[in-house]
Every structure is written in structure tokens, then in C-alpha cells.
Amino acid sequence: MELTKEQIQLVENYLYNKNFEFIDLKVEILDHIISDIESYLNKEYSFENAFKITVLKWDKHFKDTSSFFFGFQYSESKIVVKNAVKIFKPFYFLYLTAYFLPVLFFTKVPIVFSENVLDFINGFLNALNISFFVYMIFIIVKVIKSKVKTTYSFILKTQYLSIVFLLIPLLTGNYFNDDRSFIPFLISFQSAGFAVTYICSYFYKKHQEAIQKYKIL
Amino acid sequence: MGNQKLYKGSLQTIILKLLETNDKMYGYEITQKVKELTKGELKITEGALYPALHKLEADGLLDVEVAKVGNRLRKYYKLTESGTKETANKLDEMQEFLRTMQQLVNPKLSLE
Structure with a gap:
């Protein structure tokens, strides 16, 4: 099940809030996060829950290091x-x-x-x-x-x-x-x-x- | 789940081998393919996958193309000509490594 444009915008906002605006990485990281969310949607999760679970996994990759x-x-x-x-x-x-x-x-x-x-x-x-x-x-x-x-x-x-x-x-x-x-x-x-x-x-x-x-x- | 550290040094070889078999792949697809092939034994984290892919790209072993898929863009990786040669070298090295480990871990079996 594919994400709508509005749902993708929410993922983009998440990346923006993480100050992740590196154009050479953004395309594939955005695609990866969306694919993660979609895999949960295919298991009958709601978008909100799928988004929360995925974000929990990705948060550690955006930690200031x-x-x-x-x-x-x-x-x-x-x-x-x-x-x-x-x-x-x-x-x-x-x-x-x-x-x-x-x-x-x-x-x-x-x-x-x-x-x-x-x-x-x-x-x-x-x-x-x-x-x-x-x-x-x-x-x-x-x-x-x-x-x-x-x-x-x-x-x-x-x-x-x-x-x-x-x-x-x-x-x-x-x-x-x-x-x-x-x-x-x-x-x-x-x-x-x-x-x-x-x-x-x-x-x-x-x-x-x-x-x-x-x-x- | 096995010891992930043992697999760490082999990540580039794994990626190259997958791309040799699958022509072109994207990041998420690589993680899922490895999970599927190893029945969940090996899980490649995003934090390890992308730096490895970009290093291979910077070394000229991988080429990239970006395509529109549904409502978003997707970055595909494929082997360059030198990437294909390097894959053969890396796989030979890996076979050699496995033989050596076999001799060390299970000498009786390796003599047969």
C-alpha cells in the first residue's frame, strides 16, 4: 500500500525537524522511511502507528554525533x-x-x-x-x-x-x-x-x- | 541471531554480490533481500548500509540512477565495469577466508 502525497509530506517534515537536509542522502533516506512505513501498512497497521514505530527506529540515526x-x-x-x-x-x-x-x-x-x-x-x-x-x-x-x-x-x-x-x-x-x-x-x-x-x-x-x-x- | 560483528567486514562483498545477481537495487530492497536470504540471521542496519553504498559509489564500483516510483523518487545502485571485476576479486577473497576459517575451526572436516 502506497503513501499519499500528504503522508509523504509528514515524513518530509519529520526529516526537516531533524535538520536532515543533505540533498545527496535525502532521496534514499526518505524512500527507505516510506518503504518501512508501507511494510507496516501492508500488515494492517494504521498510518499513525506505522509512522510512530518507524520513527522510533530512525531517531537514533539522526542523533547529533x-x-x-x-x-x-x-x-x-x-x-x-x-x-x-x-x-x-x-x-x-x-x-x-x-x-x-x-x-x-x-x-x-x-x-x-x-x-x-x-x-x-x-x-x-x-x-x-x-x-x-x-x-x-x-x-x-x-x-x-x-x-x-x-x-x-x-x-x-x-x-x-x-x-x-x-x-x-x-x-x-x-x-x-x-x-x-x-x-x-x-x-x-x-x-x-x-x-x-x-x-x-x-x-x-x-x-x-x-x-x-x-x-x- | 548470530554475532553481527562477524559479518561487519563482509558488508561490501555482500552488497556487491547482491548487485551482481540482481542488476539494480535500492537501499531498502538490499536490507530486505539480505534478511530474506539469511532467514533473518543477518540484519543490515541503515546506519551501516548507506555509508557502505556511498563508499562503493565514491570508489567508482557502483553507479546510481534516480527514478520516480509512485509519489516519490528512488535511488538505484548498479555495478560499474570495475565494480563487476571487483566483485569477482572480493568473492575469491571471501572463499579463501572461509577455507582458512574452516581449517582453523574444523581441521578434521577440511582434510577430508
């Missing part, structure tokens, strides 16, 4: 966070590698550069840094302005603060110690900043794709 992978200050519905963690996990390890590898390498192997290349390397890294910083600002502004929520926009939101990895080397401007070796932590910040920019660029593309795919529905 946070994750170690994003930081505990960022919370969303459990089903969104679980989804985001599963997609984000490999990028988290990329992020850690990008930070720790340079700091370990340049601490153990302090390569000394000749005087005449220092300005070139500083200039090159600063130019890269500025362009990545501008690109990050562009992504942040675009995502905030679009106001459409997807799993990817949630992931992006949790990465905005990482822009400090680009900002600190940018403010310092010089990547070398007095002995002309790299300052390991600045190179690590720079490397982590590049990794974050790549991660944000990847999820921004996914966010845009999701909007194109689901917004017209």
Missing part, C-alpha cells in the same frame, strides 16, 4: 557523520603523512642549501602558498554562499580551520634557518596546507557534482 576524524566540535546526524567518515578516512591519512613526513625527514636530514637559491625557493614556495590560500578562500566562500548541504559540504566545513597551515608560512615568508637548512615545522605546515587544499578541492568538486545531480529533483 561527532567524530575523532573531524574534531569533536563538529556534529551532525549520526548517519551523515558515519557516511562522511567512511569517505574521508583515506584523506585523513594523507593529511597526517603530509604533515609528519617532512618534519621527520628534515629534522633527521638537515639539507643545507647554497646562498644563491634561498631567495628563489622562498619566492617559489610563497607564490604557491598565496595561490593555494586564495583557492581555499574561494572554496570556503562558494560553499558557504551555496547554502546547500551535502555530506561533502559537511567534510569541507570541518577543514576550513586548516587554512592556518597555509597562513603561518605565508606570514613568516622565510623557510630557512640561519644555517640555510629548512625550518622543518614550516615545511610541514606548507606540506599539510597543500594536502588540505587538494582535499578541499576534491570534496568541493564532489559537492558541486552532488548539487547538479540532486538539486533538480
Whole structure:
């Protein structure tokens, strides 16, 4: 037995009240809840009872949850966070590698550069840094302005603060110690900043794709 | 009901296998099919199913299509070409795992 348009609207209101407006997930979660209700209707339950029983089962999936992978200050519905963690996990390890590898390498192997290349390397890294910083600002502004929520926009939101990895080397401007070796932590910040920019660029593309795919529905 | 934790690592293989047999399926249908095939022994929760489906989609193993069904929209999943290849790999891995477990749990039986 199929739900009427009015009954579907009640399910949509339930999702709205749970602040569940993630367009990449909403279609199938709505369909799943409706299918659950319909299975009770087929067992001769009234719509009201079927709705109550189904909602009891789904409530736990919409409970506000946070994750170690994003930081505990960022919370969303459990089903969104679980989804985001599963997609984000490999990028988290990329992020850690990008930070720790340079700091370990340049601490153990302090390569000394000749005087005449220092300005070139500083200039090159600063130019890269500025362009990545501008690109990050562009992504942040675009995502905030679009106001459409997807799993990817949630992931992006949790990465905005990482822009400090680009900002600190940018403010310092010089990547070398007095002995002309790299300052390991600045190179690590720079490397982590590049990794974050790549991660944000990847999820921004996914966010845009999701909007194109689901917004017209 | 068996220990659900033992099945946890096999969820992606289960989904891929179901899609190999059924061409295209939607989330609710997958949960019901698993319940039916295992006679209620294995119940896939929504909280585990959708993250697994989206990960497979993000890895390029599944393709999606949205169709209007009655008064609502439904998202169907189907295997991509690389998804079909990966299903064969995952099923081989699963068979190997089952053989190894059999040797450990029931050595006499596995020698016969």
C-alpha cells in the first residue's frame, strides 16, 4: 500500500525537524522511511502507528554525533557523520603523512642549501602558498554562499580551520634557518596546507557534482 | 541471531554480490533481500548500509540512477565495469577466508 502525497509530506517534515537536509542522502533516506512505513501498512497497521514505530527506529540515526576524524566540535546526524567518515578516512591519512613526513625527514636530514637559491625557493614556495590560500578562500566562500548541504559540504566545513597551515608560512615568508637548512615545522605546515587544499578541492568538486545531480529533483 | 560483528567486514562483498545477481537495487530492497536470504540471521542496519553504498559509489564500483516510483523518487545502485571485476576479486577473497576459517575451526572436516 502506497503513501499519499500528504503522508509523504509528514515524513518530509519529520526529516526537516531533524535538520536532515543533505540533498545527496535525502532521496534514499526518505524512500527507505516510506518503504518501512508501507511494510507496516501492508500488515494492517494504521498510518499513525506505522509512522510512530518507524520513527522510533530512525531517531537514533539522526542523533547529533561527532567524530575523532573531524574534531569533536563538529556534529551532525549520526548517519551523515558515519557516511562522511567512511569517505574521508583515506584523506585523513594523507593529511597526517603530509604533515609528519617532512618534519621527520628534515629534522633527521638537515639539507643545507647554497646562498644563491634561498631567495628563489622562498619566492617559489610563497607564490604557491598565496595561490593555494586564495583557492581555499574561494572554496570556503562558494560553499558557504551555496547554502546547500551535502555530506561533502559537511567534510569541507570541518577543514576550513586548516587554512592556518597555509597562513603561518605565508606570514613568516622565510623557510630557512640561519644555517640555510629548512625550518622543518614550516615545511610541514606548507606540506599539510597543500594536502588540505587538494582535499578541499576534491570534496568541493564532489559537492558541486552532488548539487547538479540532486538539486533538480 | 548470530554475532553481527562477524559479518561487519563482509558488508561490501555482500552488497556487491547482491548487485551482481540482481542488476539494480535500492537501499531498502538490499536490507530486505539480505534478511530474506539469511532467514533473518543477518540484519543490515541503515546506519551501516548507506555509508557502505556511498563508499562503493565514491570508489567508482557502483553507479546510481534516480527514478520516480509512485509519489516519490528512488535511488538505484548498479555495478560499474570495475565494480563487476571487483566483485569477482572480493568473492575469491571471501572463499579463501572461509577455507582458512574452516581449517582453523574444523581441521578434521577440511582434510577430508
